[in-house]
Amino acid sequence: MINVKLRHLAIALSKLPPNPCNSVELEQYQTEGNLAALWLSQIDAKDGLEGKTVLDLGAGNGILGHGAQLMGSKVTFVECDPEAAELCRKLGNTIEGRVGEIELPKVDIVITNPPWGVQTHGADRAFIDAAMECATVVHMMHSASATHLPKGEVLLEGEFRMPATYQHHSSRMGTTPIKCWRITQ
Numbered sequence: 001m002i003n004v005k006l007r008h009l010a011i012a013l014s015k016l017p018p019n020p021c022n023s024v025e026l027e028q029y030q031t032e033g034n035l036a037a038l039w040l041s042q043i044d045a046k047d048g049l050e051g052k053t054v055l056d057l058g059a060g061n062g063i064l065g066h067g068a069q070l071m072g073s074k075v076t077f078v079e080c081d082p083e084a085a086e087l088c089r090k091l092g093n094t095i096e097g098r099v100g101e102i103e104l105p106k107v108d109i110v111i112t113n114p115p116w117g118v119q120t121h122g123a124d125r126a127f128i129d130a131a132m133e134c135a136t137v138v139h140m141m142h143s144a145s146a147t148h149l150p151k152g153e154v155l156l157e158g159e160f161r162m163p164a165t166y167q168h169h170s171s172r173m174g175t176t177p178i179k180c181w182r183i184t185q
Contacts, residue, residue, distance in 0.1 A: 002072040010037035019060040020083040040067040057112035062088040100126030113141040144177035152183035
């Protein structure tokens with residue numbers, strides 16, 4: 001069993017190059033290393049990551065998938081933004097394309113922080129559908145106010161920090177409540 005201390009995992013993930021965050025339409029926001037490490041530790045405690053195949057849907061800079069790699073998983077990153085996909089290629093096997101428009105492999109676990117549909121209503125639907133087709137265990141971060149997700153259990157609740165990245169942001173740093181769901185079929 002690979003034993004990675006939470007603090008060391010958070011530090012390693014925080015050192016990754018940032019997501020380029022070029023597209024408000026894609027709802028690209030950087031998941032912080034501390035939050036990613038905490039969530040991954042909850043996933044590992046529940047489902048074990050060592051030796052598992054994992055799909056990181058909407059990988060951004062690959063922070064969630066890379067954390068799973070550090071915990072012993074074989075990860076495939078999926079990202080449609082070319083610059084972000086290039087960051088993922090440096091970490092391992094990467095599929096570049098839009099979720100819902102590309103063929104994805106079957107895996108043990110899907111981990112995703114999809115677009116929540118704030119800019120484009122229903123943008124998360126392709127991620128939900130693809131995740132449920134690819135694995136019997138899906139871990140999804142979403143807005144705490146989301147009521148349309150498949151039934152599951154909440155592994156973690158917290159705040160997602162969002163720095164002012166796009167023109168419509170009015171403050172330097174905002175937060176939004178999140179829940180990290182474990183959904184099984």
